[in-house]
Amino acid sequence: xxxxxxxxxxxxxxxxxxxxxxxxxxxxxxxxxxxxxxxxxxxxxxxxxxxxxxxxxxxxxxxxxxxxxxxxxxxxxxxxxxxxxxxxxxxxxxxxx
Amino acid sequence: xxxxxxxxxxxxxxxxxxxxxxxxxxxxxxxxxxxxxxxxxxxxxxxxxxxxxxxxxxxxxxxxxxxxxxxxxxxxxxxxxxxxxxxxxxxxxxxxxxxxxxxxxxxxxxxxxxxxxxxxxxxxxxxxxxxxxxxxxxxxxxxxxxxxxxxxxxxxxxxxxxxxxxxxxxxxxxxxxxxxxxxxxxxxxxxxxxxxxxxxxxxxxxxxxxxxxxxxxxxxxxxxxxxxxxxxxxxxxxxxxxxxxxxxxxxxxxxxxxxxxxxxxxxxxxxxxxxxxxxxxxxxxxxxxxxxxxxxxxxxxxxxxxxxxxxxxxxxxxxxxxxxxxxxxxxxxxxxxxxxxxxxxxxxxxxxxxxxxxxxxxxxxxxxxxxxxxxxxxxxxxxxxxxxxxx
Numbered sequence: 001x002x003x004x005x006x007x008x009x010x011x012x013x014x015x016x017x018x019x020x021x022x023x024x025x026x027x028x029x030x031x032x033x034x035x036x037x038x039x040x041x042x043x044x045x046x047x048x049x050x051x052x053x054x055x056x057x058x059x060x061x062x063x064x065x066x067x068x069x070x071x072x073x074x075x076x077x078x079x080x081x082x083x084x085x086x087x088x089x090x091x092x093x094x095x096x097x
Numbered sequence: 098x099x100x101x102x103x104x105x106x107x108x109x110x111x112x113x114x115x116x117x118x119x120x121x122x123x124x125x126x127x128x129x130x131x132x133x134x135x136x137x138x139x140x141x142x143x144x145x146x147x148x149x150x151x152x153x154x155x156x157x158x159x160x161x162x163x164x165x166x167x168x169x170x171x172x173x174x175x176x177x178x179x180x181x182x183x184x185x186x187x188x189x190x191x192x193x194x195x196x197x198x199x200x201x202x203x204x205x206x207x208x209x210x211x212x213x214x215x216x217x218x219x220x221x222x223x224x225x226x227x228x229x230x231x232x233x234x235x236x237x238x239x240x241x242x243x244x245x246x247x248x249x250x251x252x253x254x255x256x257x258x259x260x261x262x263x264x265x266x267x268x269x270x271x272x273x274x275x276x277x278x279x280x281x282x283x284x285x286x287x288x289x290x291x292x293x294x295x296x297x298x299x300x301x302x303x304x305x306x307x308x309x310x311x312x313x314x315x316x317x318x319x320x321x322x323x324x325x326x327x328x329x330x331x332x333x334x335x336x337x338x339x340x341x342x343x344x345x346x347x348x349x350x351x352x353x354x355x356x357x358x359x360x361x362x363x364x365x366x367x368x369x370x371x372x373x374x375x376x377x378x379x380x381x382x383x384x385x386x387x388x389x390x391x392x393x394x395x396x397x398x399x400x401x402x403x404x405x406x407x408x409x410x411x412x413x414x415x416x417x418x419x420x421x422x423x424x425x426x427x428x429x430x431x432x433x434x435x436x437x438x439x440x441x442x443x444x445x446x447x448x449x450x451x452x453x454x455x456x457x458x459x460x461x462x463x464x465x466x467x468x469x470x471x472x473x474x475x476x477x478x479x480x481x482x483x484x485x486x487x488x
Contacts, residue, residue: 008265009262009263009264009265009335009337010262010263010298013410013425013426013427014427019338040430041427041430041431054287055283055284055285056283056285056286056287058282058283060344063342063343063344063345064344064345065344065345065346065347067349068345068347083342083344085267085331085333085344086287087239087283087286087287088260088261088262088265088267089236089237089238089239089242089260089262089286090148090237090260090261090262090298090300
């Protein structure tokens with residue numbers, strides 16, 4: 001299945017600055033494995049050392065959080081959009097020093 | 098003899114001046130006199146008077162929110178002016194709260210402004226937030242975001258959340274009855290150093306204007322009880338693609354704060370929870386060998402053959418550089434062959450944080466003669482060469 005994975009801004013430096021990537025995958029887990037195989041530096045940002053997805057990175061299939069579906073076993077179909085949504089904290093942005 | 102209170106008690110009535118000021122609200126049935134009086138009686142706390150706090154403060158004051166609390170303890174500096182539109186060049190060096198109060202009182206003298214010149218902490222948060230109906234989170238760091246979330250949940254106050262990074266914004270309303278909280282979305286913060294702050298990653302100046310204005314709209318809607326609040330929906334904004342997207346956000350039954358089996362019933366130590374990141378952590382405390390800018394200068398002047406490795410991004414190199422070899426941190430692992438491990442290498446970035454990661458990585462890859470420039474090019478500018486611009 002051809003799915004699109006949207007790479008969030010903070011992770012783009014580790015994915016050749018690409019905004020999105022088209023991949024072949026049958027599940028979310030397969031898509032993320034294909035993604036980290038392509039961009040190895042992304043791996044440590046997505047997965048903890050025990051191989052689990054990091055808890056400050058959420059993954060959505062279309063507009064649904066995979067934690068409320070079948071997590072990485074969630075099936076994907078052609079045309080689905082997988083979004084990686086990391087935690088960002090900026091707002092007041094203290095002075096640069 | 099006391100009779101039934103009139104529909105509009107004197108304290109909650111609008112003066113002639115206020116009727117004129119708010120006329121564009123009053124002529125809309127969704128606001129009207131009733132809504133404007135709700136705004137006048139509302140008490141809203143803004144946590145953070147920075148990029149998000151600026152449009153929030155301006156729009157909420159202009160809209161006639163009767164009591165506006167501001168929490169901040171920072172001083173206005175030149176790097177703020179690119180986006181913090183509450184402040185003028187003449188405010189640089191002043192406390193943000195004093196400058197904000199002058200601006201907001203000038204905009205709307207009819208409202209009350211409370212200044213809380215303090216850092217929000219586990220010790221003061223509940224007392225501070227208790228006074229207000231709605232809390233708006235415009236902070237810049239994970240510990241304060243979890244603190245604001247938890248305090249709002251414990252007090253039963255809605256938390257209008259917005260956060261920004263570079264060209265991206267995230268907006269939602271947490272703490273609404275039955276809705277999710279920040280911990281449902283992200284149970285834990287990233288470990289220190291993995292996600293860059295705005296001071297490191299930058300932010301488009303207009304982005305907090307857009308995100309803060311959306312937070313202001315949601316705050317006003319909550320006060321009015323109008324429309325569909327942004328509850329259970331995470332609004333994502335990408336200024337570069339100029340695209341809004343919306344994701345479903347659910348209350349997590351396993352959430353330790355608002356789930357079915359709650360384990361958090363009081364405020365905790367948020368610095369510890371977030372790994373003591375702070376707003377801008379110094380280079381990872383003594384974990385890697387360091388060299389001070391002065392020592393580096395002495396060695397270079399002596400003619401020592403040192404290889405300077407700059408791990409910043411190419412556009413930062415254009416702002417200022419030390420003539421080093423540029424390999425952005427994100428590319429280091431696949432470009433490591435460009436480096437000669439038999440040479441003495443000094444790695445640097447802007448503040449010393451990314452280069453500490455680079456040194457740690459390279460030491461793991463077998464490099465032994467490698468140091469991190471302490472404090473980065475900022476410290477070089479302070480201690481060695483003031484002609485190098487700081488950014």
